């Protein structure tokens with residue numbers, strides 16, 4: 622059997638991409654908010670519910686960093702966040718000179734709103750949750766707590782592209798929602814990302830941050846860096862956006878194949894999707910009884926050329942680089958789930974027969 626990786630980037634039809642980049646050889650406009658950049662922002666705005674401005678970035682991490690920076694929090698302020706996420710979320714907070722305060726997670730892998738309030742101090746400026754595996758956070762409760770204490774909310778929505786919860790798009794939660802369009806995500810621009818914000822002034826602030834604060838040849842209005850998306854990325858996005866619905870449907874079939882078989886396995890716990898969520902089927906996390914069993918399955922699959930991923934393990938609070946600098950007690954649930962979880966391969970073109978083979982192999986091995 623050929624090797625199967627945990628994910629595989631979707632590619633639009635080759636001719637469509639080539640046809641669209643041809644004009645770039647005439648106009649030589651490769652970046653600096655070109656025509657395709659403008660077009661992708663417009664199309665994404667519509668796709669993401671139509672109510673938020675969409676500001677494109679060179680990648681998801683810079684989108685997250687600049688989303689945080691755009692809020693202007695005082696240096697040293699605290700941001701309550703989840704440790705059960707990709708390291709980017711935590712790094713983005715720290716690289717802004719802010720202190721991450723880790724909150725435990727609940728059984729749906731998202732931040733535990735019952736443990737959130739007790740972490741709030743006079744230094745707390747914001748809450749930064751993540752919609753893990755596309756499981757939309759308890760947005761109502763997070764919103765209530767944020768209002769009560771006057772906190773900002775920034776969602777790392779990297780896993781939730783295309784999702785809606787009770788009819789509202791994932792882009793529309795919190796003060797800002799941030800997406801990654803990395804090649805491994807459901808929707809991608811090779812590398813890329815976006816910040817979705819309700820106000821035009823925020824869009825302008827983000828524009829300045831990602832473009833050196835330059836508004837015209839003679840006018841630099843603020844201090845900024847460079848985090849712009851280029852035209853080749855934007856074209857990839859425009860092409861991929863045409864196929865996103867089909868993409869999600871194909872992923873759904875893969876996940877249904879897994880579920881049909883693995884729901885029979887008593888010692889495996891599957892991810893529960895909320896009824897109110899239109900799901901993007903980005904990931905398939907399976908929870909095993911303990912770390913030993915999880916690692917056993919990981920190794921056995923690997924021996925057959927199937928690459929699953931211990932996603933997320935370890936939790937970001939335990940990353941070696943932080944060297945005990947940040948408090949990381951009372952994260953029992955996050956650590957426990959992180960030791961037991963395994964993300965199985967999911968991508969649109971994963972052969973259903975292979976998905977069935979993987980699920981049956983696991984059921985026999987467990």
Ligand SMILES: *Cc1c(COP(=O)(O)O)cnc(C)c1O
Nearest residue numbers: 680681682707709779801802803
């Ligand atoms: C992918 C991802 C990011 C970072 O995005 P890049 O586009 O790779 O920079 C941040 N947070 C989460 C949860 C992610 O999955």
